[in-house]
Amino acid sequence: MISISIRQLTKRFGATTALQGLDLEIAPGELFFLLGPSGCGKTTLLRSIAGFYIPEEGKILFGDEDVTTLAPHKRNTGMMFQSYALWPHMTVAQNVAFGLEERKVAKDEIKRRVSEALESVRMGAYAERRPNQLSGGQQQRVALARALVIRPRCLLLDEPLSNLDAKLRLEMRAEIRRVCKEFKLTTVYVTHDQKEALSVSDRMAILDRGKILQVGSPREVYRRPTCKVVADFIGETDFIPGKVVSAGGGRAVVDTAIGRFEGVPGNPAAAPAAGAAVTLSVRPECWTLHREAQAGNCVRGTIGAAIYLGEIAQYDLLAGAQHLKIIELNPRFIEQAARGEVFARAEPEDVVVLTE
Numbered sequence: 001m002i003s004i005s006i007r008q009l010t011k012r013f014g015a016t017t018a019l020q021g022l023d024l025e026i027a028p029g030e031l032f033f034l035l036g037p038s039g040c041g042k043t044t045l046l047r048s049i050a051g052f053y054i055p056e057e058g059k060i061l062f063g064d065e066d067v068t069t070l071a072p073h074k075r076n077t078g079m080m081f082q083s084y085a086l087w088p089h090m091t092v093a094q095n096v097a098f099g100l101e102e103r104k105v106a107k108d109e110i111k112r113r114v115s116e117a118l119e120s121v122r123m124g125a126y127a128e129r130r131p132n133q134l135s136g137g138q139q140q141r142v143a144l145a146r147a148l149v150i151r152p153r154c155l156l157l158d159e160p161l162s163n164l165d166a167k168l169r170l171e172m173r174a175e176i177r178r179v180c181k182e183f184k185l186t187t188v189y190v191t192h193d194q195k196e197a198l199s200v201s202d203r204m205a206i207l208d209r210g211k212i213l214q215v216g217s218p219r220e221v222y223r224r225p226t227c228k229v230v231a232d233f234i235g236e237t238d239f240i241p242g243k244v245v246s247a248g249g250g251r252a253v254v255d256t257a258i259g260r261f262e263g264v265p266g267n268p269a270a271a272p273a274a275g276a277a278v279t280l281s282v283r284p285e286c287w288t289l290h291r292e293a294q295a296g297n298c299v300r301g302t303i304g305a306a307i308y309l310g311e312i313a314q315y316d317l318l319a320g321a322q323h324l325k326i327i328e329l330n331p332r333f334i335e336q337a338a339r340g341e342v343f344a345r346a347e348p349e350d351v352v353v354l355t356e
Contacts (some may be wrong), residue, residue: 001028001184002063002153004049007056011044018044019055020210031187033197036207040189042295043158045207049188050156051075062153075343078147078185080153082162084139086131092118092142093127099150117149118142120179137168144179154186161196169193173200194234198222206230222283226267228354229245231281238287238324240280244272244353252353254278258319261297263351278353284327286350289315294345299324302341306334317344 006024010017019041026032030254034042047053049060051072060068067075086095100110118124121141131139134309140160147155161169177200178186191197197204198218205215206229214226225231228239242256247265252272255260261280265271272278295298301319313331317324326344328334 002186003028003061004154004186004188005059005061006045006049007059007061008050009045009055010062011041011048011053011055018210019048021058022210022212024205024212024215026186026188028186029181029184031119031177031189031200031202033201033204034188034190034207035192035194035197035204035233038192039209040207041210042207044210046156046158046188046190049154050077050079056109076150076153078150078152080143080147080155080157080160082159084131084143084163086139086142086146088131091128091130092123092134095131095142096146096149099146101133103150113149113151114145116144120148120182121145121175134209135168135191137166137172140164140168140172140174143174148179148183148185152185154188157187157189159191160189161191161193176200181254198234206233208233223352224264224266225281225352226352228279228281228356231266231352231354235283237281237283240282240322240324242278244274244276244278246274247272251348252278254353255279256280258299258301259297261346261351262300262348264349265351266352266354270355272353277356279356281352281354282324282346282350284325285329286346287317287324287326287344288324288346289328289333290343290345293343296345297348297351298343298345300341300343308334319344 004026006022009022010021011019034045036042048055051070054069059066096114096117097110122146123141123145161172164172173196190205201218201301203217204221206213208229214221222234231237240256242254245253245255250264251262252265263280280287295342299319301317304316304318307314313328313334315326317326
């Protein structure tokens with residue numbers, strides 16, 4: 001296991017700056033995700049770690065070794081691409097063995113390690129098949145085995161599940177996590193799929209326009225986004241503009257057009273002062289619906305639409321000019337939701353105060 005350190009990394013393509021002075025620490029054995037909208041720099045960062053791009057400024061360290069300008073084949077990283085890039089004329093075993101043959105490993109050792117790698121991804125019975133005889137999920141497992149067989153210092157994954165259907169993606173999320181933890185691999189994983197990142201990662205970084213906006217565990221990033229871009233990108237949320245009335249003790253009281261709210265700063269290091277313009281972020285599942293007014297953090301409105309989905313119900317609450325999306329788990333309110341005035345309340349811990 002190795003750590004990966006990114007220090008003041010800058011990468012440009014002509015006049016376009018893809019990465020701007022990035023700093024990032026990835027711990028040994030960590031399953032680390034890079035997320036963000038298209039063009040945010042996540043794939044550029046992954047390819048810089050792999051050695052396909054050489055940055056104009058900054059350093060990349062594997063442990064204590066500076067690999068910033070080292071050629072890709074000398075970094076000993078395992079790489080999985082969005083397209084599995086399997087050789088169609090080779091068998092599964094031959095595809096997996098290719099990297100070892102290039103490294104001049106002895107034939108007996110190649111045979112043993114290929115067998116171990118295929119067994120680790122549960123593809124041992126398919127060694128003599130060709131890629132066109134496999135399903136998408138099976139090809140994905142072969143590509144993973146090929147990356148593992150060289151015993152890489154770290155594993156780099158570039159949207160490896162994007163070509164699979166929804167059911168296979170769910171299955172392979174768990175499989176990739178199992179394999180990475182079993183092999184104790186430091187893993188960097190690029191995806192645009194929020195659910196994938198929330199369910200698989202140890203930690204994640206959200207990027208936008210070549211900069212890292214926030215780093216944290218899935219729960220930290222989802223529950224305490226530090227800015228509006230992160231709150232909007234990870235999951236769904238209701239945004240409510242307002243102005244701070246008072247702040248202190250890790251809380252802030254905010255006046256909005258639909259009522260007064262108490263909440264917690266998303267970024268404690270930049271907590272808002274009285275008079276500051278802010279945006280409140282409340283996740284749809286954090287609201288509770290009531291027929292009577294509640295004390296504190298309560299909104300009055302009417303249900304504009306209600307959708308029953310079995311385990312949940314979705315409501316569109318009209319509060320003045322504000323539309324709020326509300327999700328009720330194990331729904332009981334929906335039978336009478338469309339009739340008359342209702343009230344929605346959120347706990348202060350679920351109201352995140354974001355500075356502009």
